[in-house]
Amino acid sequence: MNRTHNDVQPGPRAMHSDFPDNLGLNPQTALLDAFFPGFSLLSTALYRYSRIDISVYFPTLIVLGLLTWASSYVSTWIKDFMDKHLMSTADIRIDDEMYNMVMAWVATQKFAKKSRRFVANTNLNSRMWWLFRDYGDDDDEDDISPRGFHQEKEKKLQFTPSFGTHYFWYKGRPFVFSRTQDRNQGSWGTVSERENISLSSFGRDPTLLKRLLNECRAAFSKNDENRTIIYRGGLRKGTSEPTWTRCSTRASRPFSTVVLDESVKQSLLDDMSDYLHPRTRRWYSNRGIPYRRGYLLYGPPGTGKSSLSFAIAGYFKLKIYIVSLNSPSMNEENLGSLFDELPKRCLVLLEDIDTAGLTHTRDEIQVDDAKPAEGGPGSTTTVVSNDNSSGRLSLSALLNIIDGVSSHEGRVLVMTTNHIEKLDEALIRPGRVDMTVKFDLADTDIIITIFRAIFATLDDDIPKPAKSNEANNCSAKKTAGLSEATKEEVRRMEDEEEEAKALEVKRLAEEARITELGKRFAELVPAKTFSPAEIQGYLLKNKREPEMAIKNAEVWVKNTLMDKRKKAQEEREKEAKEKEDREKAKEEKLEKGKEKEEEKET
Numbered sequence: 325m326n327r328t329h330n331d332v333q334p335g336p337r338a339m340h341s342d343f344p345d346n347l348g349l350n351p352q353t354a355l356l357d358a359f360f361p362g363f364s365l366l367s368t369a370l371y372r373y374s375r376i377d378i379s380v381y382f383p384t385l386i387v388l389g390l391l392t393w394a395s396s397y398v399s400t401w402i403k404d405f406m407d408k409h410l411m412s413t414a415d416i417r418i419d420d421e422m423y424n425m426v427m428a429w430v431a432t433q434k435f436a437k438k439s440r441r442f443v444a445n446t447n448l449n450s451r452m453w454w455l456f457r458d459y460g461d462d463d464d465e466d467d468i469s470p471r472g473f474h475q476e477k478e479k480k481l482q483f484t485p486s487f488g489t490h491y492f493w494y495k496g497r498p499f500v501f502s503r504t505q506d507r508n509q510g511s512w513g514t515v516s517e518r519e520n521i522s523l524s525s526f527g528r529d530p531t532l533l534k535r536l537l538n539e540c541r542a543a544f545s546k547n548d549e550n551r552t553i554i555y556r557g558g559l560r561k562g563t564s565e566p567t568w569t570r571c572s573t574r575a576s577r578p579f580s581t582v583v584l585d586e587s588v589k590q591s592l593l594d595d596m597s598d599y600l601h602p603r604t605r606r607w608y609s610n611r612g613i614p615y616r617r618g619y620l621l622y623g624p625p626g627t628g629k630s631s632l633s634f635a636i637a638g639y640f641k642l643k644i645y646i647v648s649l650n651s652p653s654m655n656e657e658n659l660g661s662l663f664d665e666l667p668k669r670c671l672v673l674l675e676d677i678d679t680a681g682l683t684h685t686r687d688e689i690q691v692d693d694a695k696p697a698e699g700g701p702g703s704t705t706t707v708v709s710n711d712n713s714s715g716r717l718s719l720s721a722l723l724n725i726i727d728g729v730s731s732h733e734g735r736v737l738v739m740t741t742n743h744i745e746k747l748d749e750a751l752i753r754p755g756r757v758d759m760t761v762k763f764d765l766a767d768t769d770i771i772i773t774i775f776r777a778i779f780a781t782l783d784d785d786i787p788k789p790a791k792s793n794e795a796n797n798c799s800a801k802k803t804a805g806l807s808e809a810t811k812e813e814v815r816r817m818e819d820e821e822e823e824a825k826a827l828e829v830k831r832l833a834e835e836a837r838i839t840e841l842g843k844r845f846a847e848l849v850p851a852k853t854f855s856p857a858e859i860q861g862y863l864l865k866n867k868r869e870p871e872m873a874i875k876n877a878e879v880w881v882k883n884t885l886m887d888k889r890k891k892a893q894e895e896r897e898k899e900a901k902e903k904e905d906r907e908k909a910k911e912e913k914l915e916k917g918k919e920k921e922e923e924k925e926t
């Protein structure tokens with residue numbers, strides 16, 4: 325269909341525009357065509373079919389566009405200005421424990437619960453593996469299914485607001501919780517690791533914001549009551565920065581569950597209580613004595629050294645900081661930095677110090693092959709070289725860190741070892757080790773105690789039935805005064821008391837029976853032959869049948885002794901072979917040396 329100029333009737337909204345004629349000539353349209361290629365074609369088509377000349381509206385569109393652009397610019401500028409000058413902001417690092425604390429707090433807030441776009445989690449912790457905490461995972465209160473199986477409690481779902489800005493009120497002031505995707509982060513993190521969170525308060529005074537962060541921490545720490553928190557020293561992931569990272573928490577182990585000579589336990593407790601008493605710090609500083617204390621727990625494997633360390637931490641509510649000296653990254657600098665970061669009151673645990681890289685890394689000016697002499701600690705010191713050139717930890721470096729200026733005052737240092745005789749005397753001299761506790765293989769008393777600990781019924785083993793209302797009323801009336809009780813009620817209360825007494829008598833009888841069985845068991849197990857861990861392991865296999873444990877004890881003893889002898893024999897052979905190889909290598913080295921010298925001479 326060919327339309328001419330005369331055919332075109334000006335549309336109602338483009339009365340003054342002679343569109344087709346002007347199209348090619350109109351400088352405005354030409355300009356637009358230059359910026360938006362195809363504009364003239366589009367506008368002609370639009371005009372032809374709808375009689376709307378959009379070029380008339382162009383100035384308005386430009387103004388609107390400019391306004392939109394300006395408003396977004398202005399709003400960004402206002403936001404930046406407010407952020408910079410009128411708000412206080414705390415950026416929370418995802419690789420810090422604070423992330424877990426803030427998220428746990430946020431999940432309990434109304435604004436998070438109301439959020440229409442949210443993240444559903446079973447675990448609110450940072451995705452960084454080392455910040456995962458396991459409380460709740462080992463919750464004791466799992467359900468028992470109707471069929472009697474142990475059923476893991478389903479984890480509660482937690483909801484946190486999705487990416488974006490979320491507003492909420494805290495103590496009457498507006499706050500902002502912002503969760504954004506971190507696009508700049510390197511590719512080492514998983515998708516869920518790449519995020520940033522921040523909390524901001526309106527106003528230049530950050531006091532309330534800090535109070536909120538402290539509240540997050542306090543709420544989080546409440547979950548840690550009656551638990552022992554364990555930190556491990558190492559390098560922060562992807563960096564060479566040494567740091568302590570929280571690796572797990574455990575229900576605090578009651579001190580009473582560690583079987584050890586009661587007098588030794590008591591003196592350890594007294595010593596530590598005295599050291600950790602708030603006044604002791606001043607006592608030390610008044611006398612110019614460094615305020616720190618070291619303990620060495622030694623004895624064969626499986627005798628309770630680690631268990632005692634954890635029990636001590638639980639008893640005194642200390643966090644445990646474990647560092648593996650075997651780790652290749654644990655050089656003087658890194659260990660020093662870790663010790664610098666220790667909190668004022670904590671327990672530092674250096675486990676199996678004799679096997680720590682320490683003895684291996686020191687250049688060995690060998691003494692009489694690792695065979696312990698009778699003389700006790702230090703008498704056959706394997707090594708002494710304070711060379712630190714290998715980049716690994718040397719003895720002198722460790723000593724410096726233990727008692728140097730960088731060592732944090734107020735900490736409790738616990739070292740454990742299976743071979744005290746292999747340790748350098750310098751490491752365990754008073755000042756570095758103030759108390760040593762010897763652990764031994766189980767004697768008769770310990771065997772009986774372990775037996776009783778496994779088979780005796782403890783109060784917490786059986787869930788207590790809730791007191792019936794009737795019973796509650798009864799006891800209430802009892803306390804309110806007997807005069808109000810009817811004769812029948814009084815009789816019922818008496819019956820209940822009788823029942824409780826009968827139960828107590830039964831409990832005592834059961835206890836006596838278990839002790840008797842324990843004695844019979846101890847007669848079958850030779851004293852000072854097995855570690856408590858070995859005995860416990862055997863008894864646990866029969867944990868509901870003490871009689872069965874006694875019945876099979878002789879066979880177990882026989883088999884275990886045979887295994888032990890076999891292992892010891894293998895160990896001896898291995899050692900002999902290693903010794904032989906070492907000597908051979910030494911001889912070869914000497915030979916080669918001689919040959920070289922001869923060559924030189926000739």
Ligand SMILES: Nc1ncnc2c1ncn2[C@@H]1O[C@H](COP(=O)(O)OP(=O)(O)OP(=O)(O)O)[C@@H](O)[C@H]1O
Binds near residue numbers: 624626629632856857
């Ligand atoms: N004296 C003890 N009292 C109570 N439990 C003990 C004792 N000794 C060992 N056990 C039990 O044996 C297991 C191992 O104990 P633990 O790790 O404390 O031994 P250890 O001496 O530190 O061993 P290792 O030298 O191999 O590190 C734990 O389950 C612990 O409960």
